[in-house]
Amino acid sequence: MKRLVVVGNGMAGMACLEQILAYAPRFTVTVFGDETHVNYNRVLLSSVLAGEKTADDIVLHPLEWYRRHAIDLRLGVRIVDVDAAAKAVTGDDGSVTPYDTLLLATGSYAWLPPIAGLDQDGVFVFRTLDDTRALLERSGPGVSAVVIGGGLLGLEAARGLQVQGCNVTVVHLMPTLMERQLDPDAGQYLAGKMEDLGIRVLLGRTTTAVVGNGHVEGVVLEDGTLLEADLVVVAAGIRPNVELAYKAGLHVNRGIVVNDHMETSSPDILAVGECVEHNGTCYGLIAPLLEQGKVLAATITGNRGPTYTGTVQAAKLKIMGVDVFSAGDWSEQHAEPVRFEDRALGIYKKLTVRDGRLVGVILVGDTSDSHRYMEWLRSRTDLTAERRHLLFPPPAADVGLDVAEMADSAVACGCIGVTKGEIVRAIHERGINTLSQLKECTRASTGCGSCTSLCQDLLRAVAPEFEEEKKKVICGCVPFAEDRLREILRSQKLRSVQEVLEIYGDGVGCEVCKPALSYMLDMLWCGDHEEDRSARFINDRVHANIQNDGTFSVVPRIRGGVTSPAELRRIADVAERYDVRMVKITGSQRIDLLGIRKEDLPKVWADLGMPSGQAYTKGVRMVKTCVGTDFCRFGTQDSIAAGIEMERRFEQLYTPHKVKMAAVGCPRNCAEATVKDIGLVGVEGGWQVVVGGAAGKGVRKADLLTTVETTQAALEAAELFFQYYRENANYLERTYDFVERLGIEKVRKETVYAPEDVRRGLLDRLRKSKARARDAWYEGQQPRHPTQFIPLVPLETLA
């Protein structure tokens, strides 16, 4: 067996090795990597920095893979010398390893421009997992960060840091952002979008020095401006790692020069990836490198058929809500530009056409057609017939059609280079039904992820038993799973429903997502959000429950179900004064006044002089109590006092779905606490706190959360669960579904058994929300809008 030595345990090298092993396992393989990690997806480091993925999520080849292929993996070893005559490499650990064939896949390094003071603590580059971890460690709320470089990498770094809470400024040498991928107009659209996200962008500015005293304190620009900074990221470009190639005496320009078979100037040495220069071009994106790897794998295994002839480059900015795509040659020299722009919508599209064929694309704000354009670019389709529909395709009648129109040879996943045909075959032959299975079998959609929706569509159209991945999205208007969405809203600091819809949704929204978003924003910002009543259901606009005839019902708050003769008298008076159609004792120990006109609501509330019972909303409904030790001969705990206190602590707050509670003085359970969302059950010497009970369409006995000795401790346990439910349940998910979905063990672990700081956090956020909440019926006196409760009175009457 021949000895193959690979230098560089990165994306291009390992993808290529995978191919080599697939063709012919006739090598004993040694891989050297100076990073201490198995091969991971470098492209997704931006997602790790933005908190969307963890280091574990981006592993491409786990240790097990190396073991299975008997690869001798040498991590943390840097190759420092190559002796091409003796055919051996030397590592920085002193080891000398002989080879028959050497594969250089050393990638690039982050280039540092000539700026003074870069050697200080707090200056970072953004290239490796270790860089990313260091950045994550140093970033956080209140940290000022300056990113030098407004290219793809710099912008993604800026966004990631901002998501971590930093105040970020991007300083870019050129007059527009991403000038290698975008024309000046598109660059301006992009700059606007970055500014909208809260990232400051300085264009056409040269950085001359990083100042500080061993530790970064600021960045100085050519015009003398000083930007304060605790952290600086240099993203000014990359340079191929070519040192070893020099030492091996290979032909090197900017990169290691290779021919169409990926051979270097030495017969025993091949090279692949960012370190390579092919036909005058060094590539810095993953797709071309994988194509190179396929050709190299053929060459090295003796098949001289395949050749590498260059790749049309396509780049996509991976910042959620900022859609930017660029491919090919979009310069307008010797080409006809086709353009569309809409400033208000933030959409800019440009195609360049030469001899009736597409040669370049720029899309900002709407990249949904990028696949179509890539296909035209790759296949060099004659577009003369399509000329009128380049930017506005006739709409497809159904989703399947888009997919059906793709040729089998059309590339679905540009990163990994998987065609539609391969995916369809895999689906049929391997019985694939989910996206994860598809990823595992074909590796499609494991690169930058921009083809995920296309792969989903393919699955939907082809797979016999297609299953949507377990995570449900709220609705089509904002197509994200709720936990994801909460993260987005939090990290993007979005505070209004309309803003969310505009950045992450269809800009319109519907009756499903708007109330859900309203809830999320209120919960996330503890009430410090922009309340938009148009996004709330009518009940939450007028704080009463709409009835089948358009009138409303009014339920005042009677904490613990304990009232007084004076209150009852006022209720009776109101019922008579406003001709209430029915006065009803509810199943929840409350009194319901039914059939009140909207315009009478403020007067009714004023006359009642009682707070809102919130019987109309997804919020805290009530705490039922039994008479407990006050009167009952069996009572072991003061259930009335505990119930009233619990109601006081939670009332006025919104929750994912309604929350009904009860407190009982002993396990005889007269107020049915064990079928409530939260129940306090008195026992000899303490309380049992139970959660997730139901007595509705289904009946579910609540699970025991904890047993405690004092009423204070019981209330605190209830608070922990209450806030945990508020923060983690999906909208319209009752506690009984929530507890069942998570399992009571997990709930316990993350509430009553959680570490001190986690519990503190939950309680603090609850207090904060509570401090901002107030009785909704105050709006009777101080309406949010002059016509909140009343019809418009026309300025003129009908003649």
Next chain:
Amino acid sequence: MTDHQWIRIAASDSVPLREGRLVRLADREIALFNLGHRFLAVDNRCPHRGGPLADGIVTGASVVCPLHAWKVSLEHGGVERPAGAATCVATYPVRVEHGIVLIGLPLAATCVVTRRSKGEAA
């Protein structure tokens, strides 16, 4: 074109953005909506069981009835959900002059019943 009698209703800020308000005009109850760049008006009776459309949640140029979530177009009054409901509400022309919203009452309000096929967008 039908002749309209234009009635001055109220200042345009009397209806909050993306909300509706009830207007009583003689024996009519009209729901007036503020969609930001324009106002639209329809009868305030849901074609299903008479729900107050002015109290619905606006989605694009439609409103979702608060009672049973029928979706009614504010532009042409047709029912967009459930599909195939062959009823509609009357619509009224609206214009804004010097910050005042005017509703045009037809001399004879007409209701054109159009059946919309499934999947056809508004």
